[in-house]
Amino acid sequence: MSPNCTRETSFGYRFAMIQRLQAALSRDGLLALGVTTAQLPFLAELLHRQVPMTQDELSKALTIDPAATARTLEQLEKKGLVKRQVNPENRRQKLVTASPRALELEDEFFAILRKASDTLVEGLSDDEKETALTLLDRIMANGMKAKYGKKG
Numbered sequence: 558m559s560p561n562c563t564r565e566t567s568f569g570y571r572f573a574m575i576q577r578l579q580a581a582l583s584r585d586g587l588l589a590l591g592v593t594t595a596q597l598p599f600l601a602e603l604l605h606r607q608v609p610m611t612q613d614e615l616s617k618a619l620t621i622d623p624a625a626t627a628r629t630l631e632q633l634e635k636k637g638l639v640k641r642q643v644n645p646e647n648r649r650q651k652l653v654t655a656s657p658r659a660l661e662l663e664d665e666f667f668a669i670l671r672k673a674s675d676t677l678v679e680g681l682s683d684d685e686k687e688t689a690l691t692l693l694d695r696i697m698a699n700g701m702k703a704k705y706g707k708k709g
Contacts, residue, residue: 579673586669604663609652
């Protein structure tokens with residue numbers, strides 16, 4: 558690490574640590590639902606959007622390699638948590654949706670994530686939480702712009 562980017566001044570270190578802590582705090586609850594922390598972002602995005610997405614759209618939305626997306630979706634499909642079908646508008650693409658079983662688990666799934674998030678922001682005022690979310694949204698938009706040339 559260069560002298561200008563130390564652990565004490567690194568945003569990347571903090572982002573990675575927060576992500577790992579969020580995963581650790583939600584892991585047991587998710588596993589009880591049959592979801593691993595690696596599968597979490599895929600299922601969360603599909604449940605949030607509630608519309609069919611192509612695998613490529615899902616990869617881009619999550620900034621995850623298309624091959625990793627395909628492998629993870631295959632695992633989720635075997636568990637009955639997602640459905641993949643050929644896109645009638647482009648037969649080379651697969652459309653992905655959360656399955657009826659995943660929709661049944663949606664409230665519990667998001668409750669587990671909310672509990673972990675609440676633990677991470679415990680002791681922050683509502684204003685501090687709002688400021689943190691605003692700043693994180695701006696940081697994410699900067700990353701999406703750098704990666705894809707436009708706002709996420």
